[in-house]
Amino acid sequence: xxxxxxxxxxxxxxxxxxxxxxxxxxxxxxxxxxxxxxxxxxxxxxxxxxxxxxxxxxxxxxxxxxxxxxxxxxxxxxxxxxxxxxxxxxxxxxxxxxxxxxxxxxxxxxxxxxxxxxxxxxxxxxxxxxxxxxxx
Numbered sequence: 639x640x641x642x643x644x645x646x647x648x649x650x651x652x653x654x655x656x657x658x659x660x661x662x663x664x665x666x667x668x669x670x671x672x673x674x675x676x677x678x679x680x681x682x683x684x685x686x687x688x689x690x691x692x693x694x695x696x697x698x699x700x701x702x703x704x705x706x707x708x709x710x711x712x713x714x715x716x717x718x719x720x721x722x723x724x725x726x727x728x729x730x731x732x733x734x735x736x737x738x739x740x741x742x743x744x745x746x747x748x749x750x751x752x753x754x755x756x757x758x759x760x761x762x763x764x765x766x767x768x769x770x771x772x773x774x
Contacts, residue, residue: 641666641736644673645729652677655720665720666732678720684728687718688735694742711739 642658644667652672658665659677667673690709721736723729 640664640740641733643729644668647671649673659720664736666729666736667720667722669722669724673720674722678722679718680720680722681717684721684723684732684735688731691735691738691742695738711743 640663642655642661642663642665644652644655644658644665646652647668648671649668650672652667655665655667655673655677665673665678667678694709721732723732
């Protein structure tokens with residue numbers, strides 16, 4: 639898993655949220671009390687981050703330079719320590735954004751040394767598997 643969900647309202651501190659973060663998960667918590675006041679730093683608007691991710695997705699679809707994706711990754715990795723939500727719709731928007739970012743990262747993964755698309759290597763391996771005939 640890469641996301642930790644903590645929906646309890648008005649929790650004093652939110653040790654579970656801190657444990658998610660220590661385990662390397664992205665914390666999504668209720669926008670109240672301890673998680674809001676002491677743990678999660680939310681420097682901006684999730685809707686703005688969602689628009690940045692959507693622009694990165696459009697760039698990927700058009701085979702353009704992934705500047706929007708890099709901008710989204712930079713924003714997320716350097717400023718955000720998690721996400722805070724109050725309504726079911728807000729939780730859904732956060733999850734949609736995170737899953738879209740993960741999908742984009744997987745779709746554009748390359749080997750940093752050779753620049754070879756790892757997904758293409760996996761597809762080639764699938765093609766090279768011997769076919770088992772039903773007539774054998």
